[in-house]
Amino acid sequence: MRLGVIFILVVGVVCSAAVDQKPSRKSSWTGKLLVVPMDGSHWTGVKAVAEEMGRRGHTVIVVIPEISVLLGPGQHYITKMFSVKYDQKSLNKVLNERVLEVTNPGNSFLSTVIRIVSNLRRMFNTMAATSESLFQDKELIESLRNENFDAVLTDPVLPMGAILAYNLSVPAVYLLRGMACGLDATATTCPNPSSYIPRFHTRNTDRMSFGERVMNMLMSILEQTVCKFMYRSFEEMIFNFLQRDVSMTEILRTGAVWLMRYDFTLEFPKPLMPNMQFIGGINCGVRNPLTKEVEEFVNGSGEHGIVVFSLGSLVSSMPKEKADIFFKAFSMIPQRVLWRYTGEIPNNVPENVKLMKWLPQNDLLGHPKARAFITHGGTHGIYEGICHGVPMVMLPLFGDQADNVHRVATRGVGVILSIHDITVETLLDALNSVINNSSYKQKMQKLSAIHNDRPIQPLDLAVFWTEFVMRHKGADHLRPAAHELNWLQYHSLDVIGFMLLIVLIVTLAMLKCCSLCWRRCCRKTQKRKED
Amino acid sequence: MRLGVIFILVVGVVCSAAVDQKPSRKSSWTGKLLVVPMDGSHWTGVKAVAEEMGRRGHTVIVVIPEISVLLGPGQHYITKMFSVKYDQKSLNKVLNERVLEVTNPGNSFLSTVIRIVSNLRRMFNTMAATSESLFQDKELIESLRNENFDAVLTDPVLPMGAILAYNLSVPAVYLLRGMACGLDATATTCPNPSSYIPRFHTRNTDRMSFGERVMNMLMSILEQTVCKFMYRSFEEMIFNFLQRDVSMTEILRTGAVWLMRYDFTLEFPKPLMPNMQFIGGINCGVRNPLTKEVEEFVNGSGEHGIVVFSLGSLVSSMPKEKADIFFKAFSMIPQRVLWRYTGEIPNNVPENVKLMKWLPQNDLLGHPKARAFITHGGTHGIYEGICHGVPMVMLPLFGDQADNVHRVATRGVGVILSIHDITVETLLDALNSVINNSSYKQKMQKLSAIHNDRPIQPLDLAVFWTEFVMRHKGADHLRPAAHELNWLQYHSLDVIGFMLLIVLIVTLAMLKCCSLCWRRCCRKTQKRKED
Incomplete structure (x- = not known):
């Protein structure tokens, strides 16, 4: 299945601005x-x-x-x-x-x-x-x-x-x-x-x-x-x-x-x-407070909470047929969805979906109502998910993303989908798993606790x-002294070669000695026989 | 040269008590x-x-x-x-x-x-x-x-x-x-x-x-x-x-x-x-204040400062002839010496030497008047020396001490002497070097600054x-997955063996093909000639 024309812009930055408000000490x-x-x-x-x-x-x-x-x-x-x-x-x-x-x-x-x-x-x-x-x-x-x-x-x-x-x-x-x-x-x-x-x-x-x-x-x-x-x-x-x-x-x-x-x-x-x-x-x-409008939308989600959806800042819009799959699936879930979406806004946007040109992703994931995170699997997003303990549905696009999402899936805290083969059913299944199967949330909370527990x-x-x-x-x-060794030296291959040479020489010398002794013995025995 | 009878007790602890007075936060x-x-x-x-x-x-x-x-x-x-x-x-x-x-x-x-x-x-x-x-x-x-x-x-x-x-x-x-x-x-x-x-x-x-x-x-x-x-x-x-x-x-x-x-x-x-x-x-x-008596002795050293001398808590006393070398050398230096000494106190102790059964080693090394540290090269003592930036004269006794002192000497912040061959001259030379040759002090201060500069x-x-x-x-x-691999697997020797086998098989197959082609060509040429 083809994605069609996607206008893509490599930006990928999510929330570095958040750090700007942290109080700092002067050095x-x-x-x-x-x-x-x-x-x-x-x-x-x-x-x-x-x-x-x-x-x-x-x-x-x-x-x-x-x-x-x-x-x-x-x-x-x-x-x-x-x-x-x-x-x-x-x-x-x-x-x-x-x-x-x-x-x-x-x-x-x-x-x-x-x-x-x-x-x-x-x-x-x-x-x-x-x-x-x-x-x-x-x-x-x-x-x-x-x-x-x-x-x-x-x-x-x-x-x-x-x-x-x-x-x-x-x-x-x-x-x-x-x-x-x-x-x-x-x-x-x-x-x-x-x-x-x-x-x-x-x-x-x-x-x-x-x-x-x-x-x-x-x-x-x-x-x-x-x-x-x-x-x-x-x-x-x-x-x-x-x-x-x-x-x-x-x-x-x-x-x-x-x-x-x-x-x-x-x-x-x-x-x-x-x-x-x-x-x-x-x-x-570090997190910033949400705007009043976003906060109201999030709080209005009730017990079901929200789903945060961003394919990074990479995908600035999505082909209609692909977007329709997401809209349809979202209309069938009780959660509210915040979607980073910069394309033309269609008519059929479900009521529980909020499209935003820029998503305060880290702040949303850090909100107690965050239930799932749909991500392309960039490391920044993944660490934000882990940091705030939100299970993920992952749609890797390219680069290291396939490896990243594979690592997340291995920990049992996320489900991988293919953006090419995605259907309403697979998306619903995946969202249902990470939101309602407690195993994902439990494992994610454990992982999050470990990630956040550090001395500095x-x-x-x-x-x-x-x-x-x-x-x-x-x-x-x-700086290790290994920098001054070449490949042979680093792996001690020259030393091993030298040692093997010594062993070979000693073995040959011993064999030679044995053969000399043997010959002498034989000669003596022969002589005695001749005598 | 023999040390004679030394009564030795493996204790080696210097200042762990010092930590006891640190204010702590409750977890x-x-x-x-x-x-x-x-x-x-x-x-x-x-x-x-x-x-x-x-x-x-x-x-x-x-x-x-x-x-x-x-x-x-x-x-x-x-x-x-x-x-x-x-x-x-x-x-x-x-x-x-x-x-x-x-x-x-x-x-x-x-x-x-x-x-x-x-x-x-x-x-x-x-x-x-x-x-x-x-x-x-x-x-x-x-x-x-x-x-x-x-x-x-x-x-x-x-x-x-x-x-x-x-x-x-x-x-x-x-x-x-x-x-x-x-x-x-x-x-x-x-x-x-x-x-x-x-x-x-x-x-x-x-x-x-x-x-x-x-x-x-x-x-x-x-x-x-x-x-x-x-x-x-x-x-x-x-x-x-x-x-x-x-x-x-x-x-x-x-x-x-x-x-x-x-x-x-x-x-x-x-x-x-x-x-x-x-x-x-x-x-x-963490350091504790010195007792009034020790503080007075240390401060009385004037601009020349003090030398701290301890062979760990290992050597509880020293044979007379060996101790005499130290006493003689110490009588010839302007510094005051604090010596951890538990043996019988001789009559000829020089005025600038204070013998103590227990030495607040870490506190003395942390005193601004500390000029040199004579040590056996246990890691605790060495780190105390580095921590406080005091150059060392080292007399390794056994165990890992020879290696430790060698590492210190490599950094240019200490001199190694042999306790067996020590003389008044070599001891004086070593002390003179580490106290008066500014290279030792400078390098030690640099090393100390690096050692003490850490985030936690x-x-x-x-x-x-x-x-x-x-x-x-x-x-x-x-926990690395390497724990689950045996030696052959860890070093990929099975994989390398398999790859070499494939290369061998492919090479042999190609050779076989070539030889078959060659034979056919030859046969055809022969046939043509026969025709």
């Missing part, structure tokens, strides 16, 4: 922080930290391209812009093409893969073009150099900030969800055995059958090639900017602290490194480690 | 905690947590043998004792034999190793005897079972508590410095590559030459055998107690959270697992995770 020591963010949903966590750092009295300068989807000025930081060689229209085109994979699910597997890879490549080329524009802005680069920053905060998925930090010789703090092809594991020398750590896009869990482990290892091998292909646009640019040959991994390795935007209520437990800190749910800590809030932890890197000019004491 | 939720501690210096951290948990309103029951060196009642917990089959005299004998290795350094390498191993074996047999006594006390075990504890806090080096937790089906929190033979890494499935993680007793750092890496791997292999040998006494006992065959590793694997008594200012950075938390320096956070104090972190395990009946979400 006793203040410094200068350079922030080089990535556009789209990646901006959420970075913006929260940038604002909080500014609020605590640090000088925070955020460098962004003049054309972007979400990036922009804030209350507590200074914005510096650089011009780029593309316009808003062509950026939107790239983003629209990026999600064509959702709209054409009926094509063959091979053509889908080719399209995904080619779209990704276009995305990476755009990122490279953005980076190149920054690096060519000599005036801006020099002004940044003269600021003598104490640290750079950046999302390394767009390696522009990491490369800039390397060039300015300023320690870098990375804030990310994870990197394609396990690049984060490679760059931190973090062990990443494929036997129980599922690779992206495999939909494996941490408990795999033999076949799944084979697939997981094949994906591990494939990833390496894909990564080289993806970051190829950057290699030449790095050389031009730094005037020497430095690989992407070498640059990423200089990251002092890695703030990972996940925790183990969603991810499967796996090895870590000392310079990794976990700030999953950084976006759901994720935003405070992120700020602490950013300030730590600024105060101590890095975090060298957390 | 909003309280539960029941069973504490099964290990004697000696291992008791320090566990006692601090037990006291703090009691102070916060939890019911804390500490189970200890009636005969021990250090274990005893506290202000904020209930103590339950069980009888053992040895008396204080025989326990002291075991401890004295344990440290004979220090007193006889001149023997051959082989005899030293044999003595160390045989002493360790005796130590482990004593630990097994203690455990057996507890497990045979059916009445006590039943009373503990009826208490329905929420968690067990224990040091797994003495696995008595871990086995008891397993038997009572109560989640366990482990608090430890590390385990012999990398058992902690095995039990947590934490990657532990020998290529950059130095093994104990090798004195390697994280940057090793090829030869050192060979030695490190040999030690890794040797450790496994030693471990089996060490814990042999426990295997039968476990079977008798649990009435089924469970290995030590299987029991240790049930540990919900591992509170590791170190951090990366001392240890070299290495992989971790999500259920490990780092509480290095748990003992140096180690005692609070230890209490948080103990309470977490109590609240959530464990920490299953942090």
